[in-house]
Amino acid sequence: MANLPEHLKYTAAHAWVLDHADGTVSVGITDHAQETLGDLVFVELPAIGAHVAAEAQIAVVESVKSASDVYAPLSGTVTEINAAVMDNPELVNQDAYAAWLFKLRLDDPAELEQLLSAAAYLNTTT
Template sequence: MSNIPAELKYTASHEWVRVEADGTLTVGVTDHAQEALGDVVFLELPEAGRQTAAGDAVAVIESVKAASDIYAPVAGEVIESNQAAVDAPESVNADAYAAWLFKLRPDNAADLGSLLDAAGYAAAIA
């Protein structure tokens, strides 16, 4: 069974979201997603300053099996991408929750209510 930390929020498209103390969001792909993808070999992450709408494809993750889009969980502005993950994409396989992909400043904190909690995500992937 996949590791689904209780303190995170999730999307149906397999992104995890951590709400930081300053209200920004740290986003990555779930353990379930990295297991399904297999060995991650390439990441293309969004540039800081990019404006996103909820559900926009903002990044690409490629494995030996397939390439998949990564989606913005909510509308906002990308404030940082994880260059260390780009340089070592296998880090996503090693620990999907440590290898964050990008950080987002949400346009509206209320949008977080649309995300799944751990139980909801577990049900979605069951």
């Protein structure tokens, strides 16, 4: 896996999390996930203001091969969605770590400690 930023946290379900250190996070899918899916053609994101529990289905990414659910890595409220990704799903294929999907205001920032480091995530994909 060539592209795995060390400063991010990860889930075994192939999501990445960027902690903004203010009780909010950005969430996207990993490079591994986008490679596995292939060329993305559709992204369905949650509504702003939606509340989600950790590990609940929150979004859908669809490629020419298949559709895949995206699961919330943490509990919280959606504060922002990346409309550019909805309009141009291929942005995720171009750079999965720049093309965040949504932002959450966390219910409990301590949940971040349960996420995987880059090295631990790498062990789940091999």
